[in-house]
Amino acid sequence: MRTISVASETRVAEFRKAVRQRDKMCVITGQPALGAEYDMWTGFESAHIFPLAYEGHWNQHNYGRWITIQPDTGGSINSVQNGLLLRSDIHELFDAYAISINPDVCILYDMKFID
16 A cells, blocks of 8 residues: 655645646546536545655655756645646555556556546
8 A cells, every 4th residue: 555645734735736727637537627617626636646755765866856847835746747636536546556657658548447
């Protein structure tokens, strides 16, 4: 199981807002957040690709060097580039490693089985 990222509200609020604004849909299933224009995000969550729980590892290995969009607060790990908007159920699968991202391979799978 992935380590769940727990952080203060102020630290991730900017991250969450940036991911929502950019994606406006679950990036895995393609389901749009129908309430997005009203700032209603029920059933959708902003997920860190590299978990906040491992920020020490992130800093130790200088992973922030790949970040070109720096957030105003929270360090490079909270960049929108380290985030995805996911349906809540897909976020659970992501945290359980039932689905994952390989940044070295660009293969799109038919994810209809998830819907």
